[in-house]
Amino acid sequence: MTPxxxxxxxxxxxxxxxxxxNRTIGQMCGLLVIxxxxxxxxxxxxxxxxxxxNVSMGIKELQSWRLIQVQHRPGDRKEYYSxxxxxxxxxxxxxxxxxxxxxxxxxSLLRDNMLDAPANSEEAYAQAKMHEIHDLxxxxxxxxxxxxxxxxxxxxxxxxxxxxxGKVLDMKDKFLKANK
Amino acid sequence: MTPxxxxxxxxxxxxxxxxxxNRTIGQMCGLLVIxxxxxxxxxxxxxxxxxxxNVSMGIKELQSWRLIQVQHRPGDRKEYYSxxxxxxxxxxxxxxxxxxxxxxxxxSLLRDNMLDAPANSEEAYAQAKMHEIHDLxxxxxxxxxxxxxxxxxxxxxxxxxxxxxGKVLDMKDKFLKANK
DNA sequence: TTAAAGTTTCAATAATTTCTGAAACTTTAA
DNA sequence: TTAAAGTTTCAGAAATTATTGAAACTTTAA
Numbered sequence: 503m504t505p506x507x508x509x510x511x512x513x514x515x516x517x518x519x520x521x522x523x524n525r526t527i528g529q530m531c532g533l534l535v536i537x538x539x540x541x542x543x544x545x546x547x548x549x550x551x552x553x554x555x556n557v558s559m560g561i562k563e564l565q566s567w568r569l570i571q572v573q574h575r576p577g578d579r580k581e582y583y584s585x586x587x588x589x590x591x592x593x594x595x596x597x598x599x600x601x602x603x604x605x606x607x608x609x610s611l612l613r614d615n616m617l618d619a620p621a622n623s624e625e626a627y628a629q630a631k632m633h634e635i636h637d638l639x640x641x642x643x644x645x646x647x648x649x650x651x652x653x654x655x656x657x658x659x660x661x662x663x664x665x666x667x668g669k670v671l672d673m674k675d676k677f678l679k680a681n682k
Numbered sequence: 683m684t685p686x687x688x689x690x691x692x693x694x695x696x697x698x699x700x701x702x703x704n705r706t707i708g709q710m711c712g713l714l715v716i717x718x719x720x721x722x723x724x725x726x727x728x729x730x731x732x733x734x735x736n737v738s739m740g741i742k743e744l745q746s747w748r749l750i751q752v753q754h755r756p757g758d759r760k761e762y763y764s765x766x767x768x769x770x771x772x773x774x775x776x777x778x779x780x781x782x783x784x785x786x787x788x789x790s791l792l793r794d795n796m797l798d799a800p801a802n803s804e805e806a807y808a809q810a811k812m813h814e815i816h817d818l819x820x821x822x823x824x825x826x827x828x829x830x831x832x833x834x835x836x837x838x839x840x841x842x843x844x845x846x847x848g849k850v851l852d853m854k855d856k857f858l859k860a861n862k
Numbered sequence: 863t864t865a866a867a868g869t870t871t872c873a874a875t876a877a878t879t880t881c882t883g884a885a886a887c888t889t890t891a892a
Numbered sequence: 893t894t895a896a897a898g899t900t901t902c903a904g905a906a907a908t909t910a911t912t913g914a915a916a917c918t919t920t921a922a
Contacts, residue, residue, distance in 0.1 A: 506795050507808050513791050520702075520784045524880065535815075536808035543899075553882045558900055579890070579897065589814045593822075604700045611693050615686050628687050628716035634769045635715075641841040642773075648844030656848045661821040664828030667847065668836045674850050704910065723869075733912045738870055759868065759920070 503549065507536060511550070522600050523567070526552055527560045531569060535589070540573050540582035568595050590654045601646050605639050612636040683729060687716060691730070702780050703747070706732055707740045711749060715769070720753050720762035748775050770834045781826050785819050792816040 503511070511532045518528020529550050534541065541549075547557045561583065564570045571586040585592060612632050620626035649657065660667065683691070691712045698708020709730050714721065721729075727737045741763065744750045751766040765772060792812050800806040829837065840847065 504801055504805050506801075506805060509791070510795060510808065510812060513788065517784065517788060522700075526881075536811045538804070538807040554899085555883065555901075556881055559881090562900090581899085589811070589818055593818055604697070608693065608697060611689070615690060621684055621686075624718070625684050625686060627718040628690065631716045631769070632690060638769055638773055641838060645841040645844055648846075651845040652848045656851060658821060659851060660847060661825040663851070664825055665831040666828075667840060668832045670850055670854050671836060671839060671843070674853070706910075735870075735872085735913065736911055739911090742870090761869085 510536060521596065522603070523563060526550070526556055527563050530557065530560045531564060534564075534570055534583060535585050535592070537584075540584035542580045542582055544580075546583070567599050588654070590657070594650050597646060597649070601643060605643060609636065609639050609643065612639070690716060701776065702783070703743060706730070706736055707743055710737065710740045711744060711765075714744075714750055714763060715765050715772070717764075720764035722760045722762055724760075726763070747779050768834070770837070774830050777826060777829070781823065785823060789816065789819050789823065792819070 511529050514532025515525045515529035518525045518531075521528060523531075529552070530546055533546065533549060543554065543557045543561060546552070546560075547554045550557075552560075561570065569586055569592055570583050573582040573584060575582065586595075612635060615632055616629060616636065620629050652660070663670070691709050694712025695705045695709035698705045698711075701708060703711075709732070710726055713726065713729060723734065723737045723741060726732070726740075727734045730737075732740075741750070749766055749772055750763050753762040753764060755762065767775075792815060795812055796809060796816065800809050832840070843850070
């Protein structure tokens with residue numbers, strides 16, 4: 503590995519836990535993304551100096567995130583791993599998977615807690631706050647689930663637009679009102 | 683604490699590490715959000731059964747996330763803590779703070795690595811991928827930095843619109859083309 | 863001043879998470 | 893069948909992270 507590749511892979515390791523997995527898995531993911539050729543588990547183990555067992559667990563985890571895919575070569579029993587889809591695809595998957603782990607459980611707890619009437623005024627306040635949080639997370643979840651439907655180009659133009667979306671939205675509202 | 687409040691606070695603790703902090707800090711944050719009255723460090727320590735020192739460290743951390751604020755009462759030397767701003771404000775802050783910790787370091791590493799020419803074809807491929815990642819994170823960062831400027835209502839209508847934004851964007855493009 | 867009320871720090875310990883490597887398992891070619 | 897090539901599992905060890913609590917520090921009223 504050249505120094506630049508090395509530094510990228512090690513960086514992915516350091517960031518791994520912040521991105522929702524751990525060091526090893528971060529390194530593995532980084533390595534696979536910048537490798538043109540698919541790699542076997544043993545190659546990953548060698549290049550990263552990580553035990554074979556650890557690689558095996560990492561592969562399972564990366565598969566559960568839907569970030570890598572297996573390939574086979576004719577006349578070769580080994581399994582070759584490569585990233586599943588484009589960088590955009592992977593980013594959207596990480597987004598979605600993290601939403602599932604970081605938001606969904608809270609959403610369902612809040613729904614449960616909001617069901618019955620408050621027992622006293624302290625609880626009434628608490629429930630009102632839970633309602634606020636619920637609405638926010640709910641809106642966020644809906645939005646996030648729609649993102650993949652938009653396709654990379656539109657996503658890109660949306661992001662470039664930034665706060666400008668606000669103006670476009672206002673424009674739309676005016677337009678609708680005028681045609682009513 | 684009533685069972686419902688209890689369950690919410692404990693849930694925040696369990697989710698704490700997934701949200702970017704740890705159990706104690708998650709609990710503290712949850713407790714403060716659903717408490718109508720500001721709380722002192724000792725009250726937090728009592729209600730959550732957490733050592734006084736731990737609460738002190740948690741307060742510092744929550745302040746570094748800009749999620750809580752201190753208040754004083756006339757004739758009372760104690761410090762009272764309460765959430766800083768609305769739920770939306772807090773969500774935006776968590777978003778921004780996490781971007782700083784999870785994206786910014788990678789962005790700067792990628793910029794560095796992209797500067798000089800590739801040493802060989804393996805590195806050329808790696809650099810192309812890094813470029814892709816950089817562009818994605820860069821777009822994301824710009825977009826995120828614009829969000830707070832939009833205000834809660836517009837944000838809410840944007841989220842409700844979901845993939846529909848795509849159509850609005852197309853509409854805008856057509857409109858601009860027609861008027862060219 | 864000083865002592866009481868309050869806060870912070872940090873070394874030691876507890877709890878949790880990650881990693882290893884050897885043993886068990888699976889698949890396939892001969 | 894069987895043995896070679898490959899993969900997975902998991903108990904224990906290592907590394908990391910969180911928590912406590914006592915001592916040090918700060919502030920203020922008397």
